[in-house]
Amino acid sequence: xxxxxxxxxxxxxxxxxxxxxxxxxxxxxxxxxxxxxxxxxxxxxxxxxxxxxxxxxx
Amino acid sequence: xxxxxxxxxxxxxxxxxxxxxxxxxxxxxxxxxxxxxxxxxxxxxxxxxxxxxxxxxxxxxxxxxxxxxxxxxxxxxxxxxxxxxxxxxxxxxxxxxxxxxxxxxxxxxxxxxxxxxxxxxxxxxxxxxxxxxxxxxxxxxxxxxxxxxxxxxxxxxxxxxxxxxxxxxxxxxxxxxxxxxxxxxxxxxxxxxxxxxxxxxxxxxxxxxxxxxxxxxxxxxxxxxxxxxxxxxxxxxxxxx
Amino acid sequence: xxxxxxxxxxxxxxxxxxxxxxxxxxxxxxxxxxxxxxxxxxxxxxxxxxxxxxxxxxxxxxxxxxxxxxxxxxxxxxxxxxxxxxxxxxxxxxxxxxxxxxxxxxxxxxxxxxxxxxxxxxxxxxxxxxxxxxxxxxxxxxxxxxxxxxxxxxxxxxxxxxxxxxxxxxxxxxxxxxxxxxxxxxxxxxxxxxxxxxxxxxxxxxxxxxxxxxxxxxx
Numbered sequence: 352x353x354x355x356x357x358x359x360x361x362x363x364x365x366x367x368x369x370x371x372x373x374x375x376x377x378x379x380x381x382x383x384x385x386x387x388x389x390x391x392x393x394x395x396x397x398x399x400x401x402x403x404x405x406x407x408x409x
Numbered sequence: 410x411x412x413x414x415x416x417x418x419x420x421x422x423x424x425x426x427x428x429x430x431x432x433x434x435x436x437x438x439x440x441x442x443x444x445x446x447x448x449x450x451x452x453x454x455x456x457x458x459x460x461x462x463x464x465x466x467x468x469x470x471x472x473x474x475x476x477x478x479x480x481x482x483x484x485x486x487x488x489x490x491x492x493x494x495x496x497x498x499x500x501x502x503x504x505x506x507x508x509x510x511x512x513x514x515x516x517x518x519x520x521x522x523x524x525x526x527x528x529x530x531x532x533x534x535x536x537x538x539x540x541x542x543x544x545x546x547x548x549x550x551x552x553x554x555x556x557x558x559x560x561x562x563x564x565x566x567x568x569x570x571x572x573x574x575x576x577x578x579x580x581x582x583x584x585x586x587x588x589x590x591x592x593x594x595x596x597x598x599x600x601x602x603x604x605x606x607x608x609x610x611x612x613x614x615x616x617x618x619x620x621x622x623x624x625x626x627x628x629x630x631x632x633x634x635x636x637x638x639x640x641x642x643x644x645x646x647x648x649x650x
Numbered sequence: 651x652x653x654x655x656x657x658x659x660x661x662x663x664x665x666x667x668x669x670x671x672x673x674x675x676x677x678x679x680x681x682x683x684x685x686x687x688x689x690x691x692x693x694x695x696x697x698x699x700x701x702x703x704x705x706x707x708x709x710x711x712x713x714x715x716x717x718x719x720x721x722x723x724x725x726x727x728x729x730x731x732x733x734x735x736x737x738x739x740x741x742x743x744x745x746x747x748x749x750x751x752x753x754x755x756x757x758x759x760x761x762x763x764x765x766x767x768x769x770x771x772x773x774x775x776x777x778x779x780x781x782x783x784x785x786x787x788x789x790x791x792x793x794x795x796x797x798x799x800x801x802x803x804x805x806x807x808x809x810x811x812x813x814x815x816x817x818x819x820x821x822x823x824x825x826x827x828x829x830x831x832x833x834x835x836x837x838x839x840x841x842x843x844x845x846x847x848x849x850x851x852x853x854x855x856x857x858x859x860x861x862x863x864x865x866x867x868x869x
Contacts, residue, residue: 353449360448364459369524373463373517377470380509381622387505388629395636399645544816551812555803564866565799569813572795572859576817583820583844587827 418495418635419644425628432625439618446611454608460524464608467517469616470510471535473623474542475577477507481549482574485567495631497563498638500570501553502631506623508546514539534588538581545573559638651736652744659748662721669717674756677710681764692769699768700778700829704822707757707782711789712811712818714753718745718797719864732868738861746794746857747787754786777832777842781825784845788821791856798863821848 354360363370415421447465454461481503488497518536519529530536549566556562639645663670684702685695722728731741761782765775796814803809828841 353451353453363462364453366458366460366524369460369520370462373466373520376516377466377513380513384506384509384626385629388626388633392629392633392636395633395640399636399640399648541816541819544812548813548816551805551809552799555800555805555809561866561869565863568795568859568863568866569799572817576820579820580816583823587823 416493416495418498418639419642421495422632422635425632429625429628429632432621432628436618436621436625439614439621443611443614443618446607446614451607451611452605457525460521461608463517463521465611465615467514467521468612469619470517471514471539472616473619474507474511474514474539477503477510477623478542478545478570478577479574481507482567482570485563485570489564489567494560494563494638495635497567498634499627499631500566501563502627502634504546504550504553505630506626508543508550510619510623511539511543511546515543532588534581534585537584537588538577541580541584542577545577549573652740655741655744656748656751659745660751663748663752669714670752670756673710673714673753674760676713677706677757678760678764680706680709682767685767695768696770696774696833697830699765699770700774700781700826700833702768703761703764703778704782704785704826707754707761707786708789708815708818708822710757711753711786711793712814713807714749715793715797715810715814716807718749718794719801720797723801723868728864729868732864738864739857742794742798742860742864743791743853743857746790746860749794750787750790754782754790758782758786771833774829774833777829777838780842781828781838781845784842784849785821785825788845788848788852789818791852791860792817792821794860795856795863798860798867801864801867821845824848 361367361371415424443465447462451462453459481500484496484503485500487493488495488500515536518533518539522531522533522536523529549570552569553562553566556565636645681703684698688694688698719728722731732738758779761779762775765778770778793810793814796810796817799813800806800809824841824845828838828845831841832838
């Protein structure tokens with residue numbers, strides 16, 4: 352284990368802002384991308400008049 | 410088994426639908442393992458302290474940004490050469506994900522550079538080439554967005570992507586040269602002298618995680634594109650029932 | 651055929667002289683803007699000069715790219731060019747050359763005057779002119795690919811810029827770098843030979859790619 356306490360983990364040896372700044376933005380990008388793609392699919396479904404998901408759909 | 414039947418959008422749509430959950434699960438698991446190794450197993454770096462841990466997202470993002478561009482150019486080229494719609498749809502599906510990883514590489518690179526080198530942006534040859542790669546992705550997406558006819562958009566995008574792919578080594582070389590002539594000290598954000606085995610493992614696992622994620626999202630997007638472009642076909646009509 | 655296309659394009663350009671001159675004036679104005687923005691200190695200007703002149707040349711070249719195929723596309727001549735048995739690549743090469751004669755060469759000729767605004771030495775000016783002479787044709791040739799891809803699209807000039815600027819970057823680096831290298835005493839030979847290589851490569855490959863792009867846009 353590298354960290355003695357949760358506080359140490361979040362501080363990242365003083366570099367917390369940079370490390371978490373990178374990972375949080377990564378998380379936002381990933382979640383955002385998934386949301387955008389799902390939205391695109393939902394729009395297509397609506398335009399096609401589908402009320403239920405076709406098989407094997409995500 | 411006849412794999413070529415999956416070149417038809419109608420059969421690929423359902424195949425992709427089955428594959429997405431598999432890749433999504435693999436991605437989630439790899440991210441969990443990779444982040445665990447990156448934060449709890451890999452030791453502190455002597456020179457860079459804890460800041461080096463950005464490497465576990467920066468390097469995989471950079472790798473993916475470059476490989477995805479080549480794969481995008483490949484599928485676009487196949488679609489142009491063999492007139493296969495699905496290949497071109499795949500290229501169009503890859504672009505936004507590639508651009509996202511490029512942005513992430515740049516963002517994490519800047520956040521790594523600030524504590525290490527004192528500036529948010531140093532004109533490091535690799536980061537500068539990443540920036541140009543982002544422009545290439547944006548150019549591809551803008552061109553396709555500006556063309557109404559889907560087949561013209563496919564082929565024009567293919568030409569642009571291929572011209573870009575050929576130019577990437579030239580651009581990288583010229584930027585590297587420009588950088589070494591201008592910079593006094595040699596600044597290399599990715600120089601990691603002796604990388605501990607755990608650090609390398611963490612990076613590899615995170616790369617795997619990003620790949621699994623990318624495949625899952627790209628498959629999702631290509632399914633959305635297939636529905637959009639094939640909406641007038643019979644098989645889509647079948648789904649409606 | 652090559653000569654005919656060049657002559658025709660030159661004749662058409664002469665009829666619309668204002669188009670040609672606006673590109674030139676844009677170049678002059680942009681170069682003159684920078685000292686106003688950064689201050690008149692000559693040492694700094696001398697250092698900036700190659701970069702500023704080169705970026706201005708890039709932008710001026712790009713502005714005129716839309717004109718390369720647009721008028722022929724609109725009046726149907728381009729379609730005829732696609733239908734002739736003559737090589738489309740050669741036709742594109744001819745048009746790109748004519749474009750350079752009208753939009754690139756004037757920049758090369760006026761650059762020394764602009765270099766004087768930045769207090770560049772005679773030697774630096776010489777290298778600048780040679781680098782522009784080698785580099786501006788590349789801008790026309792590679793720009794032709796962008797112009798062909800965006801034929802008839804809305805968003806016109808800005809879209810071409812977006813597509814073509816990343817491809818221009820090596821030319822910019824070698825061109826401006828040549829002048830800086832010679833100013834630093836390292837000699838411009840390496841940069842200029844690389845520029846020459848870019849020129850040869852684009853002479854060979856760009857017309858072919860632009861012709862392919864034309865066929866895609868005109869289907």
